[in-house]
Amino acid sequence: MQTPEISVIIPIYNSILYIRQCLESVINQSFKNLEILCIDAYSNDGTAEILEEFATKDARIIIIKSKKKSLGAQINLGLAKAKGKYFCIVESDDYAHLKMCEVLHKLIEEKNCDIVKADICAFKKVFFKTHFNYKSIAYEQALYGKILFLQEDLNPLLKSWNMNQSSLYRLDFVKQFKIKANESLGASYQDTGLWILFLSFAKTLYFHNEALYFYRLDNANSSSLNKEKIYCVCDEFDFAQSFLKQYPEQKIRLQEALTYVQFKVYWWNFKRLANRFKKEFALYFAKEFQKKYADKHINEAFFNQAELQILKALMNDPEHFVKTWLSFNFILRKRLARYKRKIITFVKIKK
Incomplete structure (x- = not known):
């Protein structure tokens, strides 16, 4: 079996409304040399059955069960199992542009960077109509289109959105420093701590100003919509x-x-x-x-x-x-x- 070039990590829990769209966006990537690690925290809403259905049709899909209902723990399981030279994270209520892996892989190879990161398209439904909104990951245009040396330049940390999707990461630096996500329960802003650690230890980063990831804002279970999570960011x-x-x-x-x-x-x-x-x-x-x-x-x-x-x-x-x-x-x-x-x-x- 061919060694995968990219490991796609998909943390999943009770995503029945979105999981088909998410998986279809990954299995239909124009870049084919993938392993697709579906880390399921024992979903009980029918999601698990859909995962099994997709896995019987595509041998690249590997279902891994997480005893802990924690986005951070699920990402950590994915990192431990990943065999690719690179990895990316796609959350189960989002979906990827069909050329996301191809574009990011070409960039990370050409630029020889530890991280390449593209912009996103945030979307939500209003009165049954989907509205899309382009979102820049870096807050200053000057950060785009060049190799940023993270051990010398603090601007990428100071002036970028602390989310981990829409990115491709070199797995070896993550393994070298044993970088892990916080294993707090649920999906409670673990992006924040993980992005800080990625930028703390990576040597180089490249921002690409093209939206290659579709980020859902209308999921009622989204942590960003939960008004009672007071101290999760802390x-x-x-x-x-x-x-x-x-x-x-x-x-x-x-x-x-x-x-x-x-x-x-x-x-x-x-x-x-x-x-x-x-x-x-x-x-x-x-x-x-x-x-x-x-x-x-x-x-x-x-x-x-x-x-x-x-x-x-x-x-x-x-x-x-x-x-x-x-x-x-x-x-x-x-x-x-x-x-x-x-x-x-x-x-x-x-x-």
Whole structure:
């Protein structure tokens, strides 16, 4: 049997609504030399039967059972079993462009990088119609189209979306440093900790500005829609920091950059939480960053003016900060600003 060039890792649990589309997008890739590792956490909604159906038709599909219902544990099982030179992750409620593996493989071979990463297309259904929205993985255009040397350049960590899909990774550096995902239960932002570790130990990265992955925003079970997962993102930073203790030089080199990334992720988390949880999280947020200032782990040069104002107001009086955030006048201003941005975007599209 031919040794696979790429291992496709698909963590799965109760994905009956999406699994067919996901698997069809992988088995029909234009690049054929794949192994398809379906890591199923004992689905009980009919998903397991569909996996068996596909496996009887395509010998590249390998079904692996995970006793732990944890996205991180399932990814780790996939990494342990992977035989490819490279690997990618496709989540079971998403699907891949049919040329994703071909394009990324060509790039990673040509550029001789540890990671190549493409943009994504986020999508959701509104009134039975699917709406697609192009999303850039890197936040600055200058990061695209060139080899980025991660041990010297912090910008990819500071200025990219911390998700692991739409990427191809060289397996040997992951094995070398024994990089693993956090095995917290469910799908609870394990992307965050894993992306930090990938960028901490990879030597080179290449961003490709083409959407090659379709990312679902309308899955009701998605962790990003779960308003009650208060501290999951915090667990990811604790996990990454704990892992980096094994590599003190890396930890010191990355400390200030990771603090900035932590602020960005905590701020995103604060905004997405249900209102009843905002005060609790704001108090935790403030305490964490007060300690970071005391430990001199904050480099204000990484922050823009608005971010610094938010951080200092929150640390100074988190309860007042939340009260202001939830006030009628502030909510009204936010909504008006959001509508203004939508109108500007609409006008630009029409032009």
